[in-house]
Amino acid sequence: MSDRIENVxxxxxxxxxxxxxxxxQRHLPNTIGLTSIELRLAQNFDSFYGHITAPTAYNFFVSxxxxxxxxxxSTQTNFTFGTAYESWAGRLNWVQCYQQPLPVWxxxxxxxxxxxxxxxxxxxxxxxVAGLNGRFAHPPNDETNPLSRAEYGFVFDPKELTALLxxxxxxxxxxxxxxxxxDIKMTNQRITKIELENGVDQxxxxxxxxxxxxxxxxxxxxxxxxxxxxxxxxxxxKAPGFSLKHIKANPVGWESVIRLxxxxxxxxxxxxxxxxxxxxxxxxxxxxxxxxxxxxxxGHAACVVEPLTPAPMILMQxxxxxxxxxxxxxxxxxxxxxxxxxxFMNDLHHSELFTRALFEIANPPDSPYWKAARTEPCPxxxxxxxxxxxxxxxxxxxxxxxxxxxxWVIQHFGLERRAERYDVYLDQFSPDAIKNRLMQVKTSIxxxxxxxxxxxxxxxxxxxxxxxxxxx
Numbered sequence: 001m002s003d004r005i006e007n008v009x010x011x012x013x014x015x016x017x018x019x020x021x022x023x024x025q026r027h028l029p030n031t032i033g034l035t036s037i038e039l040r041l042a043q044n045f046d047s048f049y050g051h052i053t054a055p056t057a058y059n060f061f062v063s064x065x066x067x068x069x070x071x072x073x074s075t076q077t078n079f080t081f082g083t084a085y086e087s088w089a090g091r092l093n094w095v096q097c098y099q100q101p102l103p104v105w106x107x108x109x110x111x112x113x114x115x116x117x118x119x120x121x122x123x124x125x126x127x128x129v130a131g132l133n134g135r136f137a138h139p140p141n142d143e144t145n146p147l148s149r150a151e152y153g154f155v156f157d158p159k160e161l162t163a164l165l166x167x168x169x170x171x172x173x174x175x176x177x178x179x180x181x182x183d184i185k186m187t188n189q190r191i192t193k194i195e196l197e198n199g200v201d202q203x204x205x206x207x208x209x210x211x212x213x214x215x216x217x218x219x220x221x222x223x224x225x226x227x228x229x230x231x232x233x234x235x236x237x238k239a240p241g242f243s244l245k246h247i248k249a250n251p252v253g254w255e256s257v258i259r260l261x262x263x264x265x266x267x268x269x270x271x272x273x274x275x276x277x278x279x280x281x282x283x284x285x286x287x288x289x290x291x292x293x294x295x296x297x298x299g300h301a302a303c304v305v306e307p308l309t310p311a312p313m314i315l316m317q318x319x320x321x322x323x324x325x326x327x328x329x330x331x332x333x334x335x336x337x338x339x340x341x342x343x344f345m346n347d348l349h350h351s352e353l354f355t356r357a358l359f360e361i362a363n364p365p366d367s368p369y370w371k372a373a374r375t376e377p378c379p380x381x382x383x384x385x386x387x388x389x390x391x392x393x394x395x396x397x398x399x400x401x402x403x404x405x406x407x408w409v410i411q412h413f414g415l416e417r418r419a420e421r422y423d424v425y426l427d428q429f430s431p432d433a434i435k436n437r438l439m440q441v442k443t444s445i446x447x448x449x450x451x452x453x454x455x456x457x458x459x460x461x462x463x464x465x466x467x468x469x470x471x472x
Contacts, residue, residue, distance in 0.1 A: 003330055005206055007033035011181070011194070011217070012210025014043030015158045016299025016316055018165035020210055022064040023320045025173040028327070035175045037194065037202065043212050044280050045300055046158035047233045047267055049316065050307025051258045052080065052245050055098050055151040060317050065168060069466045075160040076260040078459065079136050079152050079243065081127035083309070085414065086248040088358070089365055094414030095128030095244060096309070098151035099406040105437065108423050111409050113434050115393045116422040121413040123442045126150050128410075129449050131244040136455035146444045147452070153310065155245055155258035157235070157265060177202070181216040190293045191217070205331060208323070209297045213285055213304050217295060222288040227372045229253065229306070230278035232268040239264065243455035247308065253369045254308070261459055269306070271368045290344045291337040296323065303348055308358060311351040314402045318347050343400070350401045353382045354411070360386060361415055386417065393419035 008028070010020055021036050028034060061071060071077050082097035102110040114121050122128055127150040130136065139150045179198040184191060194202045209217045238259050246257040253270030272281055286303035290296060299316045322343055326336040359373045360382065381398065388394040389412050395405045426434065453461070 005032060005328055005330065007035060007203075008206050008208065009035045009037060009194070009202060009204050010208040010210060011037040011039070012043070012208075012212065012215065012299075012301065013039045013041070014210070014212070014299075015046045015049060015162045015165075016212075016301070017043075017210035018162050018169065019064070019316065020208055020298050020320055020323075021169055021174060022066070022165050023324060024208075025170050026063070026065055027324050030173075033175070034173060035177065035202065037181075037196065038176060038178045039211060039215075040178060040180050043300075045212055045282055045304075046162070047265075047279075048231060048282055048300070048304065048307055049158060049312040050310060051158070051256070051265055051267065052083065052155050052307075052310050053153040053313045053317075054310045055153050057153060057313065057317060060321070064165075066165070069470060070168075071154070071161075071164070072261075072459075072463060073466055073470070074164050075156065076262050077154050077156040077161070078258075078260050079455065080155045080245055080258070081131040081136070081150060081152055081243060083245040083247055084128075084131065084242065086246065088247075088249050088415075089361055089363075089370075090249065092361070092415060094122060094410075095125070095131055096407070096410055096414060097125050097127030097131060097244075098153060099125055099127060099404075099410065100149045100151060101404075102406060102409070103149075103441075106425070106429075108425050109393075110441075111413070112393050112423040112426060113438060114413075115419045116426050117431070117434055117438065118418075119438065121410065124438065124445065125410065126445045126448065127152070129445055130452055132242050133449055133452075134240070134242045134454050134456075135449055135452035136243045136458045137452045146441070146448045155260065157260060184216060184220075186220075189220075191220075191295050205294065206328060206333070207295045209295055209301045210299055212300045213283070215301055217297075218301070220295070221292060221297070223285050224288060226284035227375070228272040228281055228283040229269050230272050230275040230281050232275050232278045233265065235263050235265050237263060251367055251369075256307075261463075267307075271372055274368070286348055289337070289341045290319070291333070291340045293337075294331070294333060296337075296340070298323070302344065305348070305351060306355060308355055309351075309403075311355060311402070315347055315351055318402065319344065346400060347402050349379075349381075350398060351403070353379060353385070354403045354407065357382055357386070357411060358415070386412075390417055390419060392421045393423065 024034055084095045086093050126146050139147050179196040182197045183195040185193040191204045191207050248255050252274035255268045258265050284304050287297055290302040298319050305311050326340050328336045360378055364370050385396045388396045395408055
C-alpha cells in the first residue's frame with residue numbers, strides 16, 4: 001500500500017453528494033484520483049436541508065465554481081433576507097434577518113439603546129423591514145447607505161441545485177459509477193473494498209459517505225437519535241408575499257414556504273404520525289464520530305437537524321470546508337480525524353443551541369411537538385446565554401459558533417427576551433438624545449425600503465441584465 005492517498009471514493013446521491021464531488025474535483029490536486037459511486041436509489045430527504053442558505057453560501061458556491069449568475073440563470077433559486085416566524089408558540093412574530101454587525105455608538109452596542117428605551121429591535125434591521133415589504137436589492141458597498149448593513153442568502157430547490165452541480169462537475173476529473181452497494185469489506189474497522197450490484201469491486205483508501213442517515217455505511221457507526229418527524233413537501237404556484245422564508249407554527253409542528261423565481265415550495269413538518277400521507281419520516285440524529293477510521297460522513301450521513309434555521313446547510317458547508325482543510329495525506333488519518341470530529345461536534349452542538357433557544361420561552365405550548373422539542377433539559381451553555389442576556393443584554397459567545405452575535409440578539413428580541421438592565425454608559429446621554437438617534441436610523445431605513453423595488457421585479461431586471469451580459 002502506498003504511503004500517500006492516491007484515490008478518494010465518494011458514495012451517495014443527492015445534494016451532499018454533488019456538493020462534495022464539486023469541492024473535491026476543484027480543490028484536490030490531479031495526482032489524487034476521484035471516483036464517485038452514485039446510488040441508483042435517490043435521496044428522499046434533501047428537502048430537510050431546509051431550502052435556505054446563510055450569506056456565507058455565496059463564497060462557498062463560488063469556491064465550487066458556481067457563481068451567482070450561473071445559479072440564478074440555471075435554476076429557480078431566489079434571494080432572501082432571512083426567515084419570518086409567524087405565530088411561534090401561538091403568539092410570537094419576528095424576522096430572523098441576516099445582518100452585518102450592528103452599529104456601535106460611543107462604544108455601546110446599538111441593541112443596548114433599544115433596551116434602555118424599551119423598544120423593539122425590528123425597525124432598525126433593514127433586511128427584516130425590506131423583507132416584510134417584499135422588497136429586495138443587493139446591498140451596496142457604500143457604508144452611508146442603510147442597505148449596506150443587510151446580508152442575504154439563497155432559497156433553492158435541492159433537486160435543481162443537485163442537477164446543476166452534476167452538470168457542472170468536471171466529468172473528465174471524476175470517474176462516475178452508477179450502482180447500489182451490494183457488500184462492504186472491512187479489515188480492522190477500515191473499509192477496504194465496496195462490492196457493487198453492477199459487479200464492480202471498488203477498492204477504498206479514503207471514503208466519503210454521502211448516503212444519508214440510513215445508507216449502507218450507517219451500520220458501522222454509533223449514531224445518537226432523537227425525535228422522529230413526518231414531512232410533506234409540495235411545489236405550487238407562487239403566491240404574493242415577502243422576500244423571506246416563511247415559517248408558521250401549527251398545532252402539530254410548523255410549515256415553511258420559500259418563494260423561488262417561478263413558484264414556491266411548501267414543507268410541512270410535524271411529530272411522527274401527525275401528518276396524513278407524509279412524503280417521508282426522518283429522525284433527528286448524529287454520529288458520535290463523523291470521521292471513523294478511513295470513512296468520513298457528510299450531510300445527513302453525519303447529522304440530521306431540524307431545518308427551523310439555516311443550520312442544516314451551514315453544517316454541511318462547514319463539513320465540506322473542513323474536509324478540504326484536513327484532507328489526509330497518508331492512510332494514517334488519526335490526527336486529522338480527531339480534529340475533524342472535535343470541530344464537527346462543536347458546530348453541531350452550537351447550532352443545536354440556536355434551535356433549542358427557539359423553545360426556551362415562558363409558558364410554552366402544551367402540545368406533542370413542543371413537548372418533544374423540550375424532552376431534554378436545557379443545555380447549560382444555552383442557559384448561560386439566556387441568563388446573561390436577560391440580566392444585562394450581554395451576548396455570551398463561544399469559539400467558532402456557526403451563528404453570529406447578530407443572529408443571537410435578533411432571536412433574543414424576537415422571542416421577547418428583555419434585559420433587566422442596560423449598559424451603564426448610556427446614562428451619560430439624555431433619553432431624548434437616544435430617542436432621536438434611534439429615530440434617525442428608523443427613518444432612514446423606511447425611506448430606503450420605499451425606494452427598493454419589489455423582489456420579483458428586481459429579479460426580473462437582474463436576470464435581464466445577466467442575459468445581456470452573458471448572452472441569453
